[in-house]
Amino acid sequence: MCHNCAVIGEAVRAAATTPSRRSVARLLAVGAGLTALSACTPDAGTRPTPSSSTTSSPAASPTAATSPASAETSASTSPAAETASAPTPTAAATPTSPAAGLARQHSLTDPASPWLVVNKHRPLSPADYVPADLVQPNVPLAVSGEAAQLNSTTAAAAEQMFAAAARDGVAMTLASGYRSYGTQTATYNSYVASRGQAEADTASARPGYSEHQSGWAFDIGDGGGACGFQPCFADQPAAVWAKANAHRFGFVVRYPWMFHPITGYYYESWHLRYVGVEAATDMANRGIATLEEYFGLEAAPGYL
Template identity: 35%
Template sequence: MKHSCVNLLSLSVFLSLLMAVNGCQQTEEQKSGEYAPERNNAELSATDLHFSNDLLDSIELTEIEAESAEIQNPDHIHVLVNDDHVLPDSYTPDDLTVPDVRFSFDEELDRRLMREEAAEALEQLFRAADAAEQELFAVSGYRSYERQEQLFTAAVNEHGEETARETSAAPGSSEHQTGLAMDVSSRSNDLLLNTDFADTDEGQWVEEHAHEHGFVIRYPEGEEDLTGITFEPWHLRYVGEDAAEELDNSGLTLEELIEKTREYQDGPG
């Protein structure tokens, strides 16, 4: 969770409990499934992960500066952003625009913004939701490095560094800085960003249909070890329709797609 607009303390307590419970269940599921994700991506082998060669050919790998983990090509729509792949503090996408969708607030704030391609896809997603009588609200999109720094510092001051790192993204490691992410909610969830959204009609519709418009639920339940972020059913990340489709079908994460691409593009030797 990395949002100041929710009650971080109660949320983090709730999530800790949730993770304690789900952690055990997930281990059982992963043991019984044919695919068992490993925290160490180097251990993933080609046979564990299934993506089409067309997709793997189409991805431009996220390149990082080894010493700083700073991303060198942040404009690519498949860019991987996490604690090990950090956006430059100077990075601001140059095609930010306001999608024509329903927002949870009236003010003209930066958090309305998304990159052009993602904004168009979000408009499609919202139109499809409207047609299915699911009223979605956009809550939080683009967030600058400086804004993330303020939020993270506030979280550290309030809860200490350890808890802050679990519940809030450090500056540079938030996907919101890419302009490719949007948090969504519904009236049925009081427009809040919390895991209850997953149980609403709107949240279930999003889970089923987001990929049709190029979005994935970037931080799925039970994948905290891979993504570093607890379950966020409200956080939609634009990756384009092809990647979204295959991530949805496989149930794999962007971390795994990028790792697989690296193996594939590097070739067998």
């Protein structure tokens, strides 16, 4: 069913009569949210359909003026639309040494390593890995059961970060933590059954390819519950605070805006990944947005 027919018609007429950059971007923006890449699909039956938001600079966060609610100022989730509105990273990550002065300290393949890199080219090994030290952190929870757990290192860092956010007047919740291989299998298969595999691969990580299974990653929510797993979450206090401060506690926003040609996933302002204070701070100081670039790994826009 077309829920935005009037907007579509207006955008088409505008593009046809005035082929400006704005009208083209407006036309493309109408399709925003139809399909979006997402690594954070905790429950295919209850979670809103993922979509993405963009602005005009990889360093910028969407604001209320540039949220997908405005087709005039928001670009589409498609690579073509983002190209029309702003430059995008190349499809191949530029090899980068871990850092000047920051020697390789941890494995990139061991799932028990804080520097583990999981993406569409690099599955967990073993595929059914279970962290040996899962615990429930002492933070405000929006979930229960396994989804309220993290590995012990990530949990301790999360407690410090949530407490710091609270001192700054920002309410933050744990919206989705650990996800077992079995849970990810059920989630992914439900997408395949309802949408087909090609579309499922744009909305849910395949079993064994999710950072959530490692225990090193989790999704945050805003204390008021606003915009959970939606593009507008980027404008909520929890997301704004985390983007500016998470590195101080060892976290990075794993899927930053406009870097889907490298990470394989569109912007997820809610998905934080623990890599350690030293590495996260080094990435922030050097302006390196993705783990693929930081560790000199190839881009992983799609499954091999």
